[in-house]
Amino acid sequence: MSRTLYDLKSLDGRRLSPFGQRVHLALRHKDLGLDKVELVRFVDKDAIAFAKSQSVPVLVDGDKVVADSWRIANHLEDTYSDRPSLFGGEAGRALARYFNNWCGIWLTAEIASFILFDMLQHLDEEDRAYIRRTREPRFGPLESLNETREARLPSFRKTLDPLRLTVKQNGNLHGAEAGMADFMVAAAFHWAEQSSAFALLTSDDPLYSWSKRINGQSP
Ligand SMILES: N[C@@H](CCC(=O)N[C@@H](CS)C(=O)NCC(=O)O)C(=O)O
Known part of the structure; x- marks a missing residue:
C-alpha cells in the first residue's frame, strides 16, 4: 500500500x-x-x-x-490502532481537539504575525504575491508586522506560561510520552524557526528544548 x-x-x-x-x-x-x-x-x-x-x-x-x-x-x-497511540484514548482525543482549535484559532495566527514577512524569502514570486493578497487584508502590510514585533514579543511569551508550566510539570503536554497535542503545538514553533531567524523562544526556555525534542532536532 x-x-x-x-x-x-x-x-x-x-x-x-x-x-x-x-x-x-x-x-x-x-x-x-x-x-x-x-x-x-x-x-x-x-x-x-x-x-x-x-x-x-x-x-x-x-x-x-x-x-x-x-x-x-x-x-x-x-x-493503525495497533501502533503507538497519538491520543491515548477518547479522553485524550477530546483534549487534543482543544489544542487543534487553540493552534488553528490563536497560536498559528499569533506566530504568523512575527514571521510571515520573513517567510516570503523562502517562497517564489507567485506564492509571495499570493500570501500578500490573502494575508494582508487580515494582518495589514507584512513589513509593518516586523516593525512592531520586538515590542509585542514579551506579552506573547507571557501568554505561553500555561503551556510552559504544563511541559515542566508533565514532561510533555500529553504526559510522560509525547502525543498529538505536543505534535500540533511544537510543529507551530518549528514553522517559526524554519521561516525566520527571529527568536520566539529564548534558548533557556523549557519550551525551546521541548519543541526541539518533539521536532526531532537537537537543542
Ligand atoms: N485546518 C487545516 C489548515 C491547513 C492550512 O492552513 N494549510 C496551509 C499551509 S500551512 C495552506 O495550505 N494554505 C492554503 C492557502 O492559504 O490558500 C489543517 O489542519 O490541515
Whole structure:
C-alpha cells in the first residue's frame, strides 16, 4: 500500500507548513513511512483539487484520500490502532481537539504575525504575491508586522506560561510520552524557526528544548 503526503513547497527545501509538520511527527510516532512527498506551492490549487481541498496537508494512504491535519491524525489513529497511540484514548482525543482549535484559532495566527514577512524569502514570486493578497487584508502590510514585533514579543511569551508550566510539570503536554497535542503545538514553533531567524523562544526556555525534542532536532 503506498502512502503520499502533499505538503508545502519552499524554494529551499524548508518545511514551511505547521500543519504538514504535525503530520510528519504523527507518522513518525506511529512508525509509518511515506513513499512520496508531493510538494505544492500555495498557488497550486489544481494539484490538490482531487482531495476537494484548498490547503495542504493531504494524505493519500492506499485508496484513502484525507485532507486536513486533524482528520489525518484521526485517520492514522483509527487505521493503525495497533501502533503507538497519538491520543491515548477518547479522553485524550477530546483534549487534543482543544489544542487543534487553540493552534488553528490563536497560536498559528499569533506566530504568523512575527514571521510571515520573513517567510516570503523562502517562497517564489507567485506564492509571495499570493500570501500578500490573502494575508494582508487580515494582518495589514507584512513589513509593518516586523516593525512592531520586538515590542509585542514579551506579552506573547507571557501568554505561553500555561503551556510552559504544563511541559515542566508533565514532561510533555500529553504526559510522560509525547502525543498529538505536543505534535500540533511544537510543529507551530518549528514553522517559526524554519521561516525566520527571529527568536520566539529564548534558548533557556523549557519550551525551546521541548519543541526541539518533539521536532526531532537537537537543542
Ligand atoms: N485546518 C487545516 C489548515 C491547513 C492550512 O492552513 N494549510 C496551509 C499551509 S500551512 C495552506 O495550505 N494554505 C492554503 C492557502 O492559504 O490558500 C489543517 O489542519 O490541515
